[in-house]
Amino acid sequence: VNKSDRPTIKDVAALAGVGIASVSRVLNDAADVSASTRERVLAAVEELGYEPDLVASGLRRGTTRTIGFIVSDIANPLFADIIKGAEESLEARDYVVLIFNSRGNPERDLTGLRLFLRRRVDGVILSVSGEDARMAEALRGVRVPVVLVDREIDGIESSAVLSDHEVGMTAAVDHLIDLGHERIALITGPLNLRPARVRSAAFRAQIEARQVVLDENLLSVGSFSSGFGESSVDRLYSLAYPPTAVIVGGVQLLSGVLRGLAKRGLQIPRDVSLVSCDDSPLAEFYSPPITVVTRDMTEMGTLAGEVMLAILNGESAPVTHRCPTRLIVRASSRALG
């Protein structure tokens, strides 16, 4: 036994009466070891309660079998699903996923990235809080595989798993216009985050494609927070010509929007039709149930994990996967009039 109270490979070797290399062999390769050696080693491992030190082995091997995942908001259930998916594919190959929550703060993105690199993670998956130049700069020096999830960073050509927000948003706009709406508002997060950026671009594009006049006053782009949802409603319904329909671009935004609408006594769908991006228990069980654009986050995570594994296995060419979004029509949207 050694000075510390935690057994090392030496202790196991001594107890088993073999060399430390044999212990290592039994625990790893399992190749070319006699049955008797194996047995004695295993017995010693058992008796000592030995757990190999992955820090030491990582130092020696140069790999930690750890993937770092930076998410912009762990409180958002969508991310929980992505993470779950990524864990599933990665853990199947004996990688463990380390999660860092940057909480909407691009500064923390950088901190998290540095943290991971110093800990020698084998790869990073990013759903960061900011897609800015500093992140691009930081990423340029990264020598491990990088996979972006629903994020795009200028000048960085890494693999990515992206949602087809265009399709979903286009469907949402079409749905409302088909119902006779022309004054459609969009409330969404900051343009430096892909979901908001792509959604608002698709929104503008489809409004114009359908020959509807685009009123810039009906665009409310700012943050994904519930508070921004509420203040946006306040502003929109102070307009001379308020919207007859609202598209909400985010789960937590929805809470705020509902609160704002309720506060003003506006009823859904009588006074306003609502479509929200990303499903949630609130959207599903609200009365009336909210029409949403939904997507399979778990699948995106799984895909991200698989892409990571592929890179780790040497398939080097960066790939981009696009994941579908689709409209689920519920009771919050109805014909104008």
Place this chain on the structure above:
Amino acid sequence: VNKSDRPTIKDVAALAGVGIASVSRVLNDAADVSASTRERVLAAVEELGYEPDLVASGLRRGTTRTIGFIVSDIANPLFADIIKGAEESLEARDYVVLIFNSRGNPERDLTGLRLFLRRRVDGVILSVSGEDARMAEALRGVRVPVVLVDREIDGIESSAVLSDHEVGMTAAVDHLIDLGHERIALITGPLNLRPARVRSAAFRAQIEARQVVLDENLLSVGSFSSGFGESSVDRLYSLAYPPTAVIVGGVQLLSGVLRGLAKRGLQIPRDVSLVSCDDSPLAEFYSPPITVVTRDMTEMGTLAGEVMLAILNGESAPVTHRCPTRLIVRASSRALG
């Protein structure tokens, strides 16, 4: 420069024209180094973009400045808040939090614990999926600090941060009885998880304390899933004497209960009064808004982090913190009749 493309302390030392020990000194102690040496080292670090290898330093120092956190369900926003709190206190002291999601599977709890120990985390915080004997056994051999969050494990005397579910549940029962309800149902998760165990014990105790007849048929104890909520409602409303009020013991259970109630055309609070444990956007914005027993999860996380830091700093005596729960009366509960 060395064979790999990542600079090491040696490269820095060579470039600065000093010994590697000096580099280490500059980067750590910062004690007893001449200004000129410091400058040259710092310049070399900058030029090379050197990032110290925490795996190597961890091996040498015997500490990784990493705390492992096992949560039973990362998709539950409550846990996101706990994690956020823990991160805040721990990161302030330069520890990083590694999260493992056991997804309601006690088997995965064990896997996660082993993973953490092999990676030489400096401590573990547990909100595990099962409080069983196997976990107790596994924990007995752990030589790093352990902090339990809203969990209790027989035979393990580690520090813990616990919610006062008794107080909240007692208030909920009192509230409903005061409103004239006598047939009160409880739907909650498995008894091998503290929140469900304590809540149902408190429920029974207070029902009896108030001299109300306890009907075992009104107790629905099984899982925290939304599906169990729905099937429980089905069963409860097939009884000859269905409840007039229901206490729901969990956030995802609530979705299922609401669905079940809606399916049968039962209106809240006209046909049934509802109280739910733990607040959520769904509870807040449902119509009618749901009366809930709430608690500050972020604070629990912060506390857990602080307790961990205290142990890490050598304050050895295990402590148990109790965190308050309180009733928020909304529109889902009203006088019977």
Place this chain on the structure above:
DNA sequence: CTGAAAGCGCTAACAG
């Protein structure tokens, strides 16, 4: 004040 040297625990040649 600073460099040389000895490991932390493990794996991967390299000889037996």
Place this chain on the structure above:
DNA sequence: CTGTTAGCGCTTTCAG
């Protein structure tokens, strides 16, 4: 088939 040995990159005595 198995033991010995040389590091992985870093921190920390121990002598200068």
